[in-house]
Amino acid sequence: MKNGKIITHKQTNAASISVQDELYRIGLWHIESRLCNVEIFWCRLPQIKMYDALGFFMLGTTKLDKFFGYESGHIYIPAFVLSHVFSQKRGSLRDIIRHEYGHAFAYHYPELIIYSEKFEAVFGGNYYSDVPSEMEHEAYISLYAKTMPMEDFAETFMVFVRRNGIIPEKISNTKLKNKWVFIAKQIKKVS
Numbered sequence: 001m002k003n004g005k006i007i008t009h010k011q012t013n014a015a016s017i018s019v020q021d022e023l024y025r026i027g028l029w030h031i032e033s034r035l036c037n038v039e040i041f042w043c044r045l046p047q048i049k050m051y052d053a054l055g056f057f058m059l060g061t062t063k064l065d066k067f068f069g070y071e072s073g074h075i076y077i078p079a080f081v082l083s084h085v086f087s088q089k090r091g092s093l094r095d096i097i098r099h100e101y102g103h104a105f106a107y108h109y110p111e112l113i114i115y116s117e118k119f120e121a122v123f124g125g126n127y128y129s130d131v132p133s134e135m136e137h138e139a140y141i142s143l144y145a146k147t148m149p150m151e152d153f154a155e156t157f158m159v160f161v162r163r164n165g166i167i168p169e170k171i172s173n174t175k176l177k178n179k180w181v182f183i184a185k186q187i188k189k190v191s
């Protein structure tokens with residue numbers, strides 16, 4: 001996505017439908033899937049505390065958040081962001097939505113991700129830890145994945161959805177492969 005580009009409501013809807021179709025293909029979009037209750041809202045303004053985010057997932061809401069109409073458990077796509085420090089390199093609108101669905105998957109299936117002991121072993125820390133995990137560069141699917149375990153999970157989930165679960169051939173790092181396999185196994189439990 002180009003710097004300073006405005007995202008429209010229409011683009012958000014089109015990209016959402018396309019990603020939901022991908023979720024269907026990997027078994028995450030069905031009548032009992034908790035992800036079907038996740039709404040994707042297009043908003044005119046970025047959120048103050050996440051002014052840099054091209055998209056964000058609401059984990060918890062303060063009184064002020066509620067006043068502005070934000071609800072926990074849903075995805076928000078702002079029309080523009082105030083700053084493009086590194087977020088502009090994060091790819092397409094669909095990738096942003098795939099990434100946010102990763103956070104949504106963890107939030108709505110905490111027993112599979114957030115409270116999973118295996119998660120810590122695979123991603124090098126608790127889901128909510130803000131300390132970056134310490135692994136070799138090749139163990140991360142993107143630069144952004146290095147920031148903290150939850151972002152590592154969401155970034156890997158994003159590529160998993162985009163690739164329909166098929167691991168890219170160029171991935172040879174065992175730790176990264178383990179992250180991929182972990183996601184595949186957790187998805188299988190709800191599909």
Ligand SMILES: [Zn+2]
Nearest residue numbers: 099103151154
């Ligand atoms: Zn994220």
